[in-house]
Amino acid sequence: MELNITRIKQDFDGILQFNQTPEKGWTRFSFSEEDKMARDYLIGELKKLGVAVGVDGIGNIRAKYGSNLNQPSIMIGSHIDTVKHGGRFDGLTGVLVALEMIRVFKEENIQLNRPIELICFSEEEGSNFGITMLGSKAITGKLTVEDLKEIKNPEGVSAYELAKGFGLEVDQLPAQILKQNEIDSMIELHIEQGAVLEHNGKSVGIVEAISGMSTYKITLKGDSNHAGTTPMEYRSDPMVGAAEIIASIQKAAKHRALPTTVATVGKIKAEPNVPNIIPQQVEFYVDIRDVQKKGIELVSMELEDMTKQVANEHRLTAIIEKIGSSEPVKLSSRLIKKMEECVQANNSEAIKLNSGAVHDVAMLKDVAEIGMVFIPSLAGKSHCPEEYTDFQDIKLGGDFLLNVVYTLATETQKV
Ligand SMILES: [Zn+2]
Structure with a gap:
């Protein structure tokens, strides 16, 4: 047959x-x-x-x-x-x-x-x-x-x-x-x-x-200012914070979670999104998936810790929202x-x-x-x-x- x-x-x-x-x-x-x-x-x-x-x-x-x-x-x-x-x-x-x-x-x-x-x-x-x-x-x-x-x-x-x-x-x-x-x-x-x-x-x-998956929306708020006149030490730049967090997510999923864990940032938005202005705000989405709950939890925990740490370091306000999840x-x-x-x-x-x-x-x-x-x-x-x-x-x-x-x-x- x-x-x-x-x-x-x-x-x-x-x-x-x-x-x-x-x-x-x-x-x-x-x-x-x-x-x-x-x-x-x-x-x-x-x-x-x-x-x-x-x-x-x-x-x-x-x-x-x-x-x-x-x-x-x-x-x-x-x-x-x-x-x-x-x-x-x-x-x-x-x-x-x-x-x-x-x-x-x-x-x-x-x-x-x-x-x-x-x-x-x-x-x-x-x-x-x-x-x-x-x-x-x-x-x-x-x-x-x-x-x-x-x-x-x-x-x-x-x-x-x-x-x-x-x-x-x-x-x-x-x-x-x-x-x-x-x-x-x-x-x-x-x-x-x-x-x-x-x-x-x-x-x-x-x-x-x-x-299963967990999806987060991370919003980082900083201090928008002139890209030419603001010395580096006076900045609260949410783009730099976002870059550090995003790089850390990749490392967490690859080296510190499980072999089956994957994590992705596929969407990012900066405001005002102008080449010569330090952004006021950056938001991005994190998609974490695994067939084992543990892997999702490990990266989620690291994402939260890292976001708090980076916000602290760069004088940013951070909002972490879990916008979706499935087992x-x-x-x-x-x-x-x-x-x-x-x-x-x-x-x-x-x-x-x-x-x-x-x-x-x-x-x-x-x-x-x-x-x-x-x-x-x-x-x-x-x-x-x-x-x-x-x-x-x-x-x-x-x-x-x-x-x-x-x-x-x-x-x-x-x-
Ligand atoms: Zn299909």
Whole structure:
């Protein structure tokens, strides 16, 4: 039993034609015209297979295949929305592999003890509202209808209004929240968005854990003054303070935290941001991630200490705000074991690795056993037009997942 890569390629073509920014990568925001057309394509293909398709109040598409539809399902899928000027493979690959898998199960007339359920999560990238994984958060009750009324896009339109305008029955959401035992397992196949698989020359990765993160906003206030007339010893320069802190964060993550810890400063703003004026204020954001909480804590502590020390030394006022955090998530050891058994049984190859990015599947950790399969991203690039995954790797990763799902859906007893 194997996936038909020609059909998967056709599905890619079928959906990639719906693009808000031709010539500039692929842009397909949730609730856009292009999203509507992509959804119609996907739903059309599922209906051809005779699969009943449901769409919930936030736009998650769910389609169950099999005979014992009341049994907890083995869920597979991902998302089809993109960032602005994104790539072809992020999210879409997982959904199209899931679609093809249902085709194969139907074609081969496989008898399943548990249904296979395709899910396509809505608004994963946060492209509209700056909040990621809206669909998986709403379906697990982490975002309520009231929350959706408060979440607004830059034009001031709420997620509630946008979804409603898209034809969704948002008020139905409370009844659609995933219940315990509704889903047995959820496995998301996704491109790695990193280069570990490529560096190891492997096509399939079994994900062990998903990184947690803490995000801080640091504001340093000093004394703005003339760049030419203010002697060095009289300065309270927040830019110098920021530079010292930023350099120390890199060293803390690299040398004093854990081997898995990463920390980044990707955004900085100076005021008044003029070449010949000592800035009045500098603010920057620190993103710290690790699959172990300890690593995040170590860098966070150092960031706080260093900020206080630097503020003191340079006579600055420092404000440290924690603006976001999520816990690391360990994926189901039972599913990891099943995956390893599949690797052995098929004499194939896979490595175990971690995910530095959070994915929809992590939101389901309290209602199902969760697992993740990675396939390579060329040079680790993602969220850009250069994002590329070889179709041969999609086939290898997809066939691997097919075997795992087959095992889970056909075993008579859960072991
Ligand atoms: Zn994604």
